[in-house]
Amino acid sequence: MxxxxxxxxxxxxxxxxxxxxxxxxxxxxxxxxxxxxxxxxxxxxxxxxxxxxxxxxxxxxxxxxxxxxxxxxxxxxxxxxWPPPPPVPAHFRDWAVEEQRATALRFWAPLLVPGLLQTEAFARRVISCSPDITEDEVERRVAGRMQRRAVFSRVDPPAVMCLLDEGVLHRPVGGPAVMREQLEYLLDLSRRPNFTIQVVPYDAEVLSGLLGAYTIAEMRGNAYTVRVESQPSGRTVTDRATITNMVRRYDAVRADAYPQHQSGKLIEEVVTQKWT
Missing domain, CATH: 1.10.260.40 (lambda repressor-like DNA-binding domains)
Structure with missing residues (x-):
């Protein structure tokens, strides 16, 4: 039987x-x-x-x-x-599909604004720093990154929680105008009902989170895959034990983060005082 x-x-x-x-x-x-x-x-x-x-x-x-x-x-x-992925590098295609399908995404960003939350100017500056990249490839990758943001315009967009290290707000990517636009975009996103953006302060040790950025994809409350950023191209993790460990690390970092309203005020202060 x-x-x-x-x-x-x-x-x-x-x-x-x-x-x-x-x-x-x-x-x-x-x-x-x-x-x-x-x-x-x-x-x-x-x-x-x-x-x-x-x-x-x-x-x-x-x-x-x-x-x-x-x-x-x-x-x-x-x-x-397995829908057709947006135009992204080959090593990123599997994850590009996952982030379009997930019902929730949780970002930990200790160094840079996550790619899915970047403005076009910010993304162009980050991508153009890749060694030996051509102008045409920069434009293709920027277009792909912007196309990925369409997930936020769906009828049923994913719930998004983003933890940003405070240093991300001060790192001069592309100059004052680019940074101002980027931080204002984050503020706009944070006002949406499905978004939570929290800043982790400088004085928080968050030692378990300093090893690198990652994103957790969830489906109906279950974390089922993680994108770990690393040199040269990062990797996608599906091992259940590893995913559980990453979720625990994420929760430990979040415990040290400012609440959303306080995080928003801090971002506004940085925009006014540093990037205006």
């Missing part, structure tokens, strides 16, 4: 895809080996898809619809889980 489905479809969109493939296979009375033969894939490939350990091709999803007699159901789920 085939075991009941034990993957949690609420854990992440990818888990939901795996759950539905397995559910329809069981409903069709097929074993993984039988489905694999019908699809032209190995039994192990089917098993890894059904346990969310392997990203299938779009063709896999389309063939599942054919085998199960569905009208684009599995292909539709695939498009939700």
């Amino acid at each position: 085939t075991r009941m489905i034990d993957i949690n479809p609420e854990e992440s969109p990818r888990a939901r895809f795996a759950y539905e493939v397995r559910r329809y296979r069981l409903a069709a009375g097929m074993t993984q080996k039988q489905l694999g033969r019908r699809l032209g894939f190995s039994t192990s490939a089917v098993a890894m898809v059904e346990t969310s350990k392997f990203r299938p091709s779009e063709r896999f999803a389309e063939l599942c619809d054919e085998v199960f007699g569905l009208d684009g159901v599995i292909a539709g789920l695939y498009a939700e889980v």
